[in-house]
Amino acid sequence: MKIGIIFGGPSREREISFAGGRTVYDNLDKSLFEAVPVFVDSLGNFILLDWHYIYKGTIRDFYPPVEVLPHSLHQLQIYLESLGELSTEEQEGIINKVGKRILPHQFKEYFDFAFLALHGPYGEDGSIQGLLEWYRMPYSGSGILPSAIGIDKILQKDYMNSHGFPVPRYRIVRAEEWADTSQRPIIFEQLTRDLGLPLVIKAPHQGSSIGVSIIKTTDFRAFEEALARSFFAKTIYKNSWQGFSPEAKLNFVKQLTDIREGIGLPVRTDNGVIIHHPEQLLEILEGVFEENAREEVTLTNVESEPYVLLESFIQGKEFSCIVIQDPNGNPLALPPTEIIKGGEVFDYRSKYLPGLSRKITPINLPNEQIQHIRQECSRLFSAVGFNVYARLDGFITAEGQVFLNDPNTTSGMLPSSFFFHQAAEIGLNPSQFLTYIIRTSLVERLKSGKDTVHLRKQLHALDASIQNKKTANQKKIRVGVIMGGYSSERHISVESGRNIYEKLASTVKYQPIPIFLTGSAEEHRLYVIPVNIMLKDNADDIKEKIAHAEEGHLQHPVLEQIRQEASPITEKYTGKMLREPQLVTYEQLKDLVDAVFIALHGRPGEDGALQTELEKYGIPYNGSGIDSSRITINKYETNEILRQHGIKVADHLMAYKQDWQTNKEAFFQNIESAFSYPFIAKPADDGCSSAVKKIKNQRELAAFSELIFRETEDLTQGPATVLALGFKEEFPQKEAFLVENLISKEDGSHFLEVTGGLLTRYLPNGQVEYEVFEASEALAEGEVLSLEEKFLAGEGQNITPARYAPEPKLRQKISDKVKADLKKVAEVLNIEGYARIDAFVRIKEKNEVETIIIEVNSLPGMTPATCIFHQTAINGYKPYDFIDRILTFGMERTQKKVRAA
Structure with missing residues (x-):
């Protein structure tokens, strides 16, 4: 069955859609499906994409292609809309460099089913759903009406109110009201009086927390900036602009034109000029303020929101719950996940970068409250008429009242997303869950009464393939995927390991077995873990769940009930139940696997220690052997060997904790006599950018030394501030660090x-x-x-x-x-x-x-x-x-x- 994965799109969430589409492309069961990538560009063209481009890091890395980009003094990457108005012929020329344009009436020539990985406007609002229905193409997820309700946060509030769901007090501010600057203080006073503080401000048609702010005090300037952010507008003042350095001006424009954090492009100035390219914007701002023509300039995205939603703040635990349809068509709420944020808002970075927030499944509440959340989510799923699956977010107050908000008809589909995280709790790996979504979607499209003969034939063929797969006696190569570890790189190691597991799980050749390594350099502890634990948010959460099981804690009763309710699904798609983590020795590992894929980074893994253990028992593994690994783990030793062979490397020296403790002044002098500022300081045996810093003065060197040589795990606030460390930035403890000269042009x-x-x-x-x-x-x-x-x-x-x-x-x-x-x-x-x-x-x-x-x-x-x-x-x-x-x-x-x- 050919599955057209439709991803990308015009919305501000296009990069997450692009990454989610890649996840679906890679995880579709290769014994059942043929994946067909259909990229949608920001002008709405459907492109049968050459598969090579799916593996680019971002859309801007390949589209528009480098050959069509205008000269950029600052080598800025842009989206298609920054090329300005393009004729059909010009668009065709661009498209042909990455694939082939296909029109909706041609879809059936290329695929049998559309898997929708689009987000936001055009993807979740009923637009694409209506288009596909017109051309009789079955698709995943909800139909037209529930999608239209799910995209509009204001319509949702009215709808939920009328169906007896509690909603926070809310108001809207229309763009034309906001345009009258004299009325803004009055609007602020009314809103704080009616809704109180804190005040939540939202762009009503966006996802991924784009355009969301929380105002806690009666700070009118902060309120004004937050409203502008949700309207995707920005006022730039001459005094501020002229105070920026050239580099700061460039960075300001980059951030301003970012589609997630800024207002995006194209923008319209307050005197009607439309600007498409970031360097054009930089040039115009420079010119306007240099000529003293204006004291301020207001820019607004050409597709700004017509109004902004403001809500009273709900004090409570935040959660997200995936609801799916069971085989009888009834809603089945998966275990709700509690979101413990690092900041006030569960923002774009917190949602998609492992380790920045914590996801606790099920939410840490009494059983009856968890069940109440599930019941409310199922009730809303039915009330809105969602199909197949939806992600419902909300809060539960200390009094147990559930406030649901922002139902999503297309969940994020990154490997760490709630979509896969919660499905794993009933025992489905990503490949199996995608199969379930496709089959359930076919059943839903049949209910529409359109094109039923063709749809029924597709459904029967898919069921036969699923049954054949279950009964086929396939001899697969068992691969133990070892992930985790105990270094500062453990979270990225889990991401790597999961990706390897998922790539292998969808194949006919390999049977991956997830293995989590923890312990210490003196004692490695290996655990065979079930898929639900593998898909926990990060390495620390996995370790916690393993400890929980080892202490003899019983399975959570709500999880047990959900797994029982979902047993008809798991029986059909997996044929097995989830198991507890299992501690194994290297000797036992030999009988469990045919080979090992080491997905660890840094120590252990890249240092030869793990390779030594595997070779004792003749277990094949990936990567370099023992001796080579022992060398390359140490950046200083690696560079010394390369230098001896005539290969150019950075000048460097090792700085030792013992010397620092003995005489700090001599320690600094030794480094400063060898290197002039700025230089690079970093651990000699860690990667993933952990503690790699450009050191510009002795104050920063002292802060770096104090942090890396600290005795306790917690970071000292003063030095962390000096080095401008980000939230939850990893900074390992070491006995020495590497100093390198700054390589320059x-x-x-x-x-x-x-x-x-x-x-x-x-x-x-x-x-x-x-x-x-x-x-x-x-x-x-x-x-x-x-x-x-x-x-x-x-x-x-x-x-x-x-x-x-x-x-x-x-x-x-x-x-x-x-x-x-x-x-x-x-x-x-x-x-x-x-x-x-x-x-x-x-x-x-x-x-x-x-x-x-x-x-x-x-x-x-x-x-x-x-x-x-x-x-x-x-x-x-x-x-x-x-x-x-x-x-x-x-x-x-x-x-x-x-x-x-």
Whole structure:
């Protein structure tokens, strides 16, 4: 059955839709379905997308294609709408570079069913649903009417009121009212009197917490800014603008035009000029304020909200609950998840970056209150007429009153989303849950009475395929996916491990088994974990659940009841019940698995310790061997070896805690005599951007030293403030750290940071051959690449292949030289399996190329958004193909050792 995955779209949530579409594409059961990627651009064109582009980090990395972009002084990435008004022919030319335009009447030529991963306006409001119904194309999720209700937060309030659901007091402010600036203080006074404080302000047609603010005090200026944010408008004042440095002006425009945090593009000025490109906006603001023509300029997005919703604040626990339809068509509420936020709002970063918020399932409440939440969610699901599934968010007060808000007809579909997280609690992995959604959607479309003969035939064929899959005796290769660990990289390791598990779970070749590693360097503790624990929010939550089970706590009674209610579903799609975590030794692991995929980062995993244990029992594994891993884990030792082989690296030294404790002044002098500010300080054996800082003065050096050499786990507030650490930013404790000179452009004509992946295979003669991929150019918003830029979908800007030169032949010539340099690094360090090498590239006169190595990752991050998948796609590998090649190499290596012995 061909499944057209429709993703992207015009909304502000398009990046999450893009990442969710990729999740669906990768997780569809390959024995049942053929995935067909249908990307929707921001002008609403449907594009049969070349699959390579699905693995780009963000939409802007490939669309619009680099060849059609106007010259950008600051190399800014843009969306299609920033190209201005485009003719049909111009759009066609752009589309043909990434795929093929298809029109709705052609959908049936390419796929049998539309899986909707679109968010927000056009995707969740009934628009696409109506289009698909017209062309008799079955689709996932709710129909036209419930979608139209689900998108409009104000309509929802009226609807819920009329159906007896408690709702907070609310008011709306229309754009035309707000335009009268003299009335704004009066509006603020009325709203605070009628609704009280705190006051919640929302853009009524947006999701992912876009355009949401909370006002706690009678601060009129903060209220005015919050309303403008929800209207997607911004007033810029001449005094503020002229106080910015050129760099600050550029960053201001970048943030302002961001579709999630800012007002987006195109914008209209208060005198009617429409601006499409961020550099055009920068130029206009500069000109207006330089000429002293204006004291202020107001910009409004051309698709701003017509009104803004304001609600009284609900004090209570926040939760989210997925409701699905059971096989009888009745609503079944999955266990509601409590959201413990880091900030006031469960914002975009908190929703999609692991470790920034906590998700507790089921919500920590008495059983009867959990059941009350479930009953209310099921009641609203029925009242609105939702189909197949919905995500209902809300609050429960201390008195037990449930306030539901913002029902979503399309949930986020990232691996860590509630959608998969709660389905795992009844035992469905992502692949199985997607199959359930598709089948249930077909049943719902049949109820419409349209095209029933064709739909019934599709349903029967799918049921037959599901039954055949259950009864087929398939011999699969058992792969233990080891994730977690106890380092500062444990959360990203879980993301990598889950991604590997999910890629393998949808195949006919492999049976993945999730294994969580915890403990210490002295004692590794390995646990085989069920899918519901694997899909907990982060490594610490997984560890907590394992401890809970070891202490002998009984299963939560509400979970037991839900699993009982869902047993007809789990029986059909999995055929087995969830098990408790199981502690295993390495010796026992040998009988459980045929091979291991190590998804750990840093120590243990990349240091040879785990490899040593696996080799004792002849268990095949991915990545480099023991000796190579022991070298590459240590950045200082790695660079020393590379320098000895004539490979250019940063100048560096190790700074030791003992020296710092003995004489801080001498400690600082030793570093300052070797390096001038600014320089880079970082751990020698940690990755994922943990504690990598650009140190600009002795105050920052002192703060860095105090934090990394601290005795307690908690961070000291003063030094953390000096280094401007982000919320929940990991900062490991170490006995030493690495200091490196800041690599810069110097005498180069062009300078860029790159990260390049590679893969190995055995030649017939037994030699190892290296396949080095086109490197990605990494663009950092701040001083160094952040965790978000590396791993959060839609956040990092990685351009693949790297832009070494504008002329294609010269670009390729430089690229070949860089790849040769990376290959030499791999050969010197005896890298095996796969790796990622980070470097700076300096292009000098006569196109002389200098590659300066930063670090080597022998087990690179394998999260869905990591750029290694962009690189492998260019060489024709889908993520599963890449993972398969990695595992095959590891198994062949073990066989060679057995034969040699």
